[in-house]
Amino acid sequence: MTTTTGMTGTTASTRSAAVIGGERLARTGVQVRAAARLPAKLSARAWLLADWASGEVLASYRAHQRLAPASTLKMLFADTVLKKFDRTARHTVTAAELADIPSGSSLVGIQAGITYTVEQLWQGVFLRSGNDAVHVLAHMNGGVEQTVAEMQARAEDLQALDTHVVSPDGFDHPGQISSAYDLTLFARHGLRNADFRGYCATRTADFPAGGRKTFQIQNTDRLLTGSWGLKPYDGMIGVKNGYTTNAGNTFTGAAVRGGRTLVATVMHPENGANAVYEETAALLDWGFAQGSSAQAVGALVEPLSEGGAPAGGAPGSRAAGAGSGTGAAASAGDAGPSTWRLLEGAGGTAALLAGGVWALRRRRAAARAEARAAARAGTGGRHRR
Numbered sequence: 001m002t003t004t005t006g007m008t009g010t011t012a013s014t015r016s017a018a019v020i021g022g023e024r025l026a027r028t029g030v031q032v033r034a035a036a037r038l039p040a041k042l043s044a045r046a047w048l049l050a051d052w053a054s055g056e057v058l059a060s061y062r063a064h065q066r067l068a069p070a071s072t073l074k075m076l077f078a079d080t081v082l083k084k085f086d087r088t089a090r091h092t093v094t095a096a097e098l099a100d101i102p103s104g105s106s107l108v109g110i111q112a113g114i115t116y117t118v119e120q121l122w123q124g125v126f127l128r129s130g131n132d133a134v135h136v137l138a139h140m141n142g143g144v145e146q147t148v149a150e151m152q153a154r155a156e157d158l159q160a161l162d163t164h165v166v167s168p169d170g171f172d173h174p175g176q177i178s179s180a181y182d183l184t185l186f187a188r189h190g191l192r193n194a195d196f197r198g199y200c201a202t203r204t205a206d207f208p209a210g211g212r213k214t215f216q217i218q219n220t221d222r223l224l225t226g227s228w229g230l231k232p233y234d235g236m237i238g239v240k241n242g243y244t245t246n247a248g249n250t251f252t253g254a255a256v257r258g259g260r261t262l263v264a265t266v267m268h269p270e271n272g273a274n275a276v277y278e279e280t281a282a283l284l285d286w287g288f289a290q291g292s293s294a295q296a297v298g299a300l301v302e303p304l305s306e307g308g309a310p311a312g313g314a315p316g317s318r319a320a321g322a323g324s325g326t327g328a329a330a331s332a333g334d335a336g337p338s339t340w341r342l343l344e345g346a347g348g349t350a351a352l353l354a355g356g357v358w359a360l361r362r363r364r365a366a367a368r369a370e371a372r373a374a375a376r377a378g379t380g381g382r383h384r385r
Helices: 012-016 070-084 118-128 131-140 144-157 180-190 194-200 275-290 328-332 349-377
Strands: 030-033 046-051 056-061 090-092 115-117 204-210 213-218 236-244 248-257 260-267
Touching: 046 180, 046 275, 056 180, 056 275, 070 118, 070 131, 070 144, 070 180, 070 194, 070 236, 070 248, 090 118, 115 118, 118 131, 118 194, 118 204, 118 213, 131 144, 180 194, 180 236, 180 248, 180 260, 194 236, 248 275, 260 275
Parallel strands: none
Antiparallel strands: 030 056, 046 056, 046 260, 090 115, 204 213, 236 248, 248 260
16 A cells, blocks of 8 residues: 655645655655555654664654654753763752743752752653753753754754754743654664663652652653553653643654564644554554565655765765665664664764754754744643653
């Protein structure tokens, strides 16, 4: 079965991003090449299913539609900041580091005057989606403004050109947008880091409460822990969920079965809070059942700083082609959580600036202009998780 639609009705913003991952991902309809039908009850405004190792996009719907990401944007925050601090380092929180947290934010319960390890701060980010933990880490990184700038540069290096970063926490801010394609890029690259993967797979942790007291925090990923009427998904390894009144429910989930890892992103389903998990599970089930019979409809591109070809590169390059399998992930193999290898890019900030950001500035300016236009039409919201 091949389901597709033409370019009629495709927005200008989608057309501008068409080369990222392949032309089919710019189309408005469901994109799939497989004999078996996709799950019937997919109500999300956008979704994408990909193979982690090869980067092949197996199926998608409005992959590049720009939508509010909620806390799934924390995957980009982690991918940007995670390597900067040793997990055993200790930091005493100040009141100033907690002063700029948006009202209505999800919190893990960080208190000024208490000393936390970096590992505990990241547990607060991944398990409880704590904006207080995000802001403390952002201040440790030089401040919120600097962290936002680094996240935007990181998004451009990843070729996540649908993304415009306004805050590091994913809270509803005018102009803060991403897409199912970009969120899947963030998850794919983040999962190459052993700490990232370890944190998002953690179900529970003891968190400091002052003195020698602690309290337990639980991961809000319902497919990981099994809660609110859902069962744990077999093979689930993370990665991040989110919710605001503006974004609705968003989720990027990854699971491994038989040595194969699939990643699915679901944004803004029509139904209740469990729908984002149910539709993610349905896509993962479909992908695992298809095996190698589902041909790619596009590709997750590689970062510019790690050898990825820039958008508009030569035909057959990783930026434009599907399923090349020549990226760092493919060369490492995918043996599952117990044998995951830490893969780190060769480029840092200097390599990023030298290796391609200048070539993307015009697209970045266009994306920001569109973000501002989208913000004027949008509404605010309260961040819950």
